[in-house]
Amino acid sequence: MIQQLSVFMENRTGILSAVLDILKQAEIQLYAISIADTADYGICRIICDNPSRARQALMDAGVAASLSDVCAVELDNTPGAAADMVSLFAREGLSLAYLYTFLYKDRPVMVFRTDDAAKAKTILESGGLCCFNW
Amino acid sequence: MIWNPSKECMPEEQKRELQGKRLHKVVDYVYHNVLFYRTKMQELGLEPGDIRTIDDIVKLPFTTKQDLRDNYPFGLQAAPQSEIIRIHASTGTTGNPTIVGYTRKDIDIWSECMSRCLTAYGVRRSDIFSVAYGYGLFTGGLGVHYGVENLGATVVPASTGGTQKHAKLLKDLGITGLACTPSYALHLAEVVEKSGIGKDELKLRVGAFGAEPWTESMRQEIESRLGLKGYNIYGLSEIMGPCVSYECECQHGSHINEDHFYPEIIDPQTLRPIPAGEDGELVFTTLTKTGMPVLRYRTRDLCSLLPGDCPCGRTFVRMSSIKGRTDDMLIIRGINVFPSQVESVLLGIPECAPYYRLIVDRVNNLDTLTVQVEARAEYLSRDMDTLSPIAALEKKVAARLRDVLSISSAVQIKMPGSLERFEGKAKIVTDNRKLI
Numbered sequence: 001m002i003q004q005l006s007v008f009m010e011n012r013t014g015i016l017s018a019v020l021d022i023l024k025q026a027e028i029q030l031y032a033i034s035i036a037d038t039a040d041y042g043i044c045r046i047i048c049d050n051p052s053r054a055r056q057a058l059m060d061a062g063v064a065a066s067l068s069d070v071c072a073v074e075l076d077n078t079p080g081a082a083a084d085m086v087s088l089f090a091r092e093g094l095s096l097a098y099l100y101t102f103l104y105k106d107r108p109v110m111v112f113r114t115d116d117a118a119k120a121k122t123i124l125e126s127g128g129l130c131c132f133n134w
Numbered sequence: 135m136i137w138n139p140s141k142e143c144m145p146e147e148q149k150r151e152l153q154g155k156r157l158h159k160v161v162d163y164v165y166h167n168v169l170f171y172r173t174k175m176q177e178l179g180l181e182p183g184d185i186r187t188i189d190d191i192v193k194l195p196f197t198t199k200q201d202l203r204d205n206y207p208f209g210l211q212a213a214p215q216s217e218i219i220r221i222h223a224s225t226g227t228t229g230n231p232t233i234v235g236y237t238r239k240d241i242d243i244w245s246e247c248m249s250r251c252l253t254a255y256g257v258r259r260s261d262i263f264s265v266a267y268g269y270g271l272f273t274g275g276l277g278v279h280y281g282v283e284n285l286g287a288t289v290v291p292a293s294t295g296g297t298q299k300h301a302k303l304l305k306d307l308g309i310t311g312l313a314c315t316p317s318y319a320l321h322l323a324e325v326v327e328k329s330g331i332g333k334d335e336l337k338l339r340v341g342a343f344g345a346e347p348w349t350e351s352m353r354q355e356i357e358s359r360l361g362l363k364g365y366n367i368y369g370l371s372e373i374m375g376p377c378v379s380y381e382c383e384c385q386h387g388s389h390i391n392e393d394h395f396y397p398e399i400i401d402p403q404t405l406r407p408i409p410a411g412e413d414g415e416l417v418f419t420t421l422t423k424t425g426m427p428v429l430r431y432r433t434r435d436l437c438s439l440l441p442g443d444c445p446c447g448r449t450f451v452r453m454s455s456i457k458g459r460t461d462d463m464l465i466i467r468g469i470n471v472f473p474s475q476v477e478s479v480l481l482g483i484p485e486c487a488p489y490y491r492l493i494v495d496r497v498n499n500l501d502t503l504t505v506q507v508e509a510r511a512e513y514l515s516r517d518m519d520t521l522s523p524i525a526a527l528e529k530k531v532a533a534r535l536r537d538v539l540s541i542s543s544a545v546q547i548k549m550p551g552s553l554e555r556f557e558g559k560a561k562i563v564t565d566n567r568k569l570i
Contacts, residue, residue: 008518
């Protein structure tokens, strides 16, 4: 499991810039960023080197941010790796709430959330994949 | 045609004499039956015998919406419960609605006054008249309904909603008259047009519109799209309901049913009378009601009483259109909404911060209410990695607001600190309808 920082943001010009600027001032190194949006607002999800300090910096600046444990798995950097991983879940009937990827030291990492993290871990390990821990 | 010329065209002197007699009677009645009025009169050193002519009315205390709320539910009712045959209610600002009980005599007077309105609009026994005000606690539906029956025309109790079916009935039944809010009339026009019904297939000729502010340009649009002539109707549940005043064919102000509802215009600050023709707050005294009479009720509506005679022959004084309010009440789809009602709902939801805005607009001829509210930072800083808690919060706020306001609204959750803070008087409401 790794810690993900999430920030609720209104869909308004300048909001993302303000949030990222706070993280820049706090010298936070970002590894991944993903935004899900609706017409009025979105959730910005961030993987970074120091999630606790990043959250504190945001809260100090008056921006509400939360930390949650999410699953992450390292994949081979080869065609079909993502398909194979997701098919493990599909076969077991485990659905995904969201998913995004990033490269960590040239290795692809897939971040995702399911209803049942323990079951996800078992499925991945039985498929020979390694859950990522920070 | 005039429904009741003996009253509607009464010579001035005779009218004032009748008003004076009725005022004395109602004052005597409430003094002996309503503790609230007796106490207020005694505080001013007044007894019923001090009120003899209509000019004595200025001696009497005012009644406010707050008084009605403080005496919820039956504190101002003068008649015993066994005499009350109906209850109506209007929305309250902080949960308590205003309850009005009607005796059989009140309902008869209401129907009489409503028949005067309808006759002035040109409605006759041969008409088929559709009432598309809401039926229920709101006075619009049943109030107009009883008037149409009293007049002897055919009433179609369409109520609101079911607009598609209503459009079909307009054509199939050959409906000739319509009563509803002006915004609903425009919505109905749109549904008629979308259903492929041509204006020439409709037999509509008369419309009675009110319960919300409307403009001359809205009148023209309704008239041209539905092919009818639109008349204003004014009323409020605290006094009776629709029927308090009505336009005649001259359409220069609305005649007040003065033998039953006595109007005054006062300065809302000094509470002194204002001369005819000048704008001020409209105040009504019910002269004949027995269920819940009210003395000098401050409507909070701003308008003027028009001087001079009306060419139609009626001697009942005319009031101008309503030019605004002395409080922050909004009328949305015919329903009274106070910003404080919204505030009380939001304060009861722990996820919400006490910063909010109301945005009122008119989209496709229907009023819309959008409520923006900031979420609390503590709420947004736990397990907020998907949007579903936000969607759930929006639903929860919308459902609570619906319960209290009786109308639906769109809710937008805002980031903490994103709504502007005001040091002086906060500008909470933005009304984009441009009605005046």
